[in-house]
Amino acid sequence: MLLHGFAATTQQLNAAVEMISAAAPFRHLKTPGGRPMSATMTSCGRCGWYSDSQGYRYERLDPANGRAWPAMPSTFAALAHGASMAAGFGPFEPDTCLINRYAPSAQMGAHRDADERDFSQPIVSVTLGTPATFLWYGAARRGSPVKIRLLPGDVLVWGGAARKGYHAVQKPEGGVRINLTFRKAL
Numbered sequence: 001m002l003l004h005g006f007a008a009t010t011q012q013l014n015a016a017v018e019m020i021s022a023a024a025p026f027r028h029l030k031t032p033g034g035r036p037m038s039a040t041m042t043s044c045g046r047c048g049w050y051s052d053s054q055g056y057r058y059e060r061l062d063p064a065n066g067r068a069w070p071a072m073p074s075t076f077a078a079l080a081h082g083a084s085m086a087a088g089f090g091p092f093e094p095d096t097c098l099i100n101r102y103a104p105s106a107q108m109g110a111h112r113d114a115d116e117r118d119f120s121q122p123i124v125s126v127t128l129g130t131p132a133t134f135l136w137y138g139a140a141r142r143g144s145p146v147k148i149r150l151l152p153g154d155v156l157v158w159g160g161a162a163r164k165g166y167h168a169v170q171k172p173e174g175g176v177r178i179n180l181t182f183r184k185a186l
């Protein structure tokens with residue numbers, strides 16, 4: 001479900017991203033096969049999504065420095081909970097927020113979010129910065145996807161039967177795009 005403009009406080013959210021990335025800098029993670037991902041990433045919360053030759057997983061400490069990930073700001077948790085409620089998926093208490101930073105040349109190929117333990121919980125995804133087109137494939141990675149243009153402040157929520165749907169993101173429209181992806185991972 002697309003909640004257009006649901007994140008009204010984008011300035012506050014951008015400031016929180018600055019704080020988090022000062023403590024846990026954005027970095028190019030590598031796929032298990034050794035290819036660097038084009039978007040840079042960091043996380044906040046009780047764990048952070050990570051990828052290297054050992055595979056895709058959640059780490060409780062940032063492997064870059066051995067410290068805990070920055071705490072999830074209460075504004076983030078409230079936004080994710082509110083979006084889940086508004087989208088009809090009920091109360092949502094994410095334990096992590098993956099933050100993706102897309103430079104103008106960065107994109108994300110088709111994949112599904114499958115490294116979490118509890119698939120009864122939705123994914124809440126927030127766009128900040130420059131617009132980009134999100135592609136929803138659904139149950140299979142093939143066929144022509146539904147295209148959804150995401151503007152700053154837009155929140156996309158998927159859960160229930162769609163929780164493991166395949167999706168991708170095209171390059172941002174000329175500037176830097178930031179995406180917050182809230183998950184119940186542990």
Ligand SMILES: O=C(O)CCC(=O)C(=O)O
Binds near residue numbers: 098108125167179181
């Ligand atoms: O940037 C987005 O809109 C989606 C990011 C995403 O799918 C992911 O981090 O798994």
Ligand SMILES: [Mn+2]
Binds near residue numbers: 112113167
């Ligand atoms: Mn995803």
